[in-house]
Amino acid sequence: MGEMQGRELELEVTNVAHGGISVARHDGRVVFVSDAIPGERVRARITEDSKKSFWRAETVAVLEPSPHRREHVWAAAGPGRDPRDRAGGAEFGHIEIGHQRELKRQVITDALSRFGGITRDVVVEALPGEPDGTGWRTRVRLHVDEDGGIGPYAARSHRVIRVADLPLATPGVREVAPLGDRFPGEQTVDVLEPSVGGARLIIGTQKPLTITERVGEREFTLDDGGFWQVHRAAATTLTDAVQHAIDDALFDPRAHNLDLYGGVGLLAAAVGDRFGSATRITTVESDAAATEHAGRNLVEWVGASAVTARVERWITALAGSAGEGERERMRAGTVILDPPRAGAGAVVVEAIAALQPAQLVYVACDPVALARDIGLFRERGYEVDDLRAFDLFPNTHHVEAVTRLVRA
The missing domain is CATH 2.40.50.140 (Nucleic acid-binding proteins)
Known part of the structure; x- marks a missing residue:
């Protein structure tokens, strides 16, 4: 000390x-x-x-x-508690919601300047929901303490904080969350509310069950413990944002189009819905269960395929082995990528750039990681052509961005 x-x-x-x-x-x-x-x-x-x-x-x-x-939206995370006892997950809850978005805008523009080498302003767009930024979380992970009680971790800590409420969660999640119950011997209790079928619990590492999420008129199946966007309006928002980010003039449905870090096929389906059932697109995801679901979720597109692989290995192998015909289809292609919080990184950027796709649509949940990758893409001949940001995580510092990059 x-x-x-x-x-x-x-x-x-x-x-x-x-x-x-x-x-x-x-x-x-x-x-x-x-x-x-x-x-x-x-x-x-x-x-x-x-x-x-x-x-x-x-x-x-x-x-x-x-x-x-303003008064914090969650008393358990607010200034009335000692900092060591404040629940994590609502670190902007004391800030008026419009100013939260202004601060997120500042973080994005600063990151783009410092790490991406570009000066570009952006508006952080609100999603439909409660005006104070509560009631949006469809998934909450609670942790079990040594006495079997449950709660979120303290901010910046792995110490469990027992709480009386979960104001960021949807009403359905709040209704079934067993905040006063004990779960001795378990480590986690997940509470989730899919858009179909009602809220439910996942206690510990119980066997996965299949759930259904609806986006517009389309339904997606996935494991109940699998990845899905947390904000109740996020999947619809990102579907629309990705569809609008693709430049029609640069899109070729017969090219080798890619959806990297594709999960259960949400963004590949967004591309297919916009450009038709004959669209050729390969979604790549390391989680085998997610890929299996993606194959079923994308079955109506004759040109769609789902591959289980680590993206960096798969894209590097493609860049190293593609023949001239495949390279020609890649140069006409569109690449969608939605990497984890750490970003795509130099290996993936290098391989994508070597294949020279016509455009990239990059979905990012971390502005610094996005900016670093933008800097790497710019060094390899790509420039930002469009950038939007969305407040997918109100009352937290997190923010989502959707960026189009094209060959300069």
Whole structure:
């Protein structure tokens, strides 16, 4: 423990950083402060001083509040609790919802400038739902403590916090969440509400069951523990966004089109629905159960196929072995990619760029990872042609972006 850890300082908070934290300075040193808003003066407790370049701190009192501060939407995560006992998962809940989107806009534009080398503004678009940003989570993971009680983890910790409510969750999830029950011997309790069939629990590692999610008129099957967008309007929003992001003039349904990190086929289906049943598209996903579902979900498109493989290995092998005919189909192709939070990374970017597809539609849940990958694509001859952002995670710092890149 450093000599500053546990000490309290008065800090002037100046701006927002990636990760849902704000930035202040103390004697020239950067201090990352949680539960604060740029423009505020706060008293904060130092929680980490081991880094020479910065410290971390938690707000314990707001001395001069921002006009954008509001009563926290979740008392269990709010300033009425000691920072160590605040539930995680609602780190922007004390900020007025419109200003949350403004801060997310700042994070995106700063990341694009610093890591992507581009200056571009963006509007963070709201999704349908409650005006205070509650009631949207269709999936909540609760953890079991040593006494069998359940709750979310504390912010920035793996300590279970028992709570009385889950305001970010949908009404159906809130109704069945067994917050007062005990589950000795288990590790997790997942509560989910698919768009078809009602809310349910997954206790521990019980055998997966198949559920159905509906997007417009289309239905998708998947395992109940499998990945699906969490916001109740997210799948529809991203389907529409990806369909609009594809440049018609650059799309060839007979080309070798790809959907990388494709899950159960949501975005491949978005492409097929827009361009017709003969559209050729290969969706690639490392999770075998998801790929099996994707094959069924995409069965009506004669040119669709689902491959189980790690994307970096599969795309690198394709780039290394494709003959001239395959390369020609790839150069006419469109690549959809929706990588995990860490981004696609240099290996995947290098392989995609080597195949020279006509356009890329990149769906990203982390602005810094997106910006880094954009920088890598720009070094290889691609430029951002369109970028939109969506508030898929209200009352948290997370934000989704959909970007089109084309050969310069």
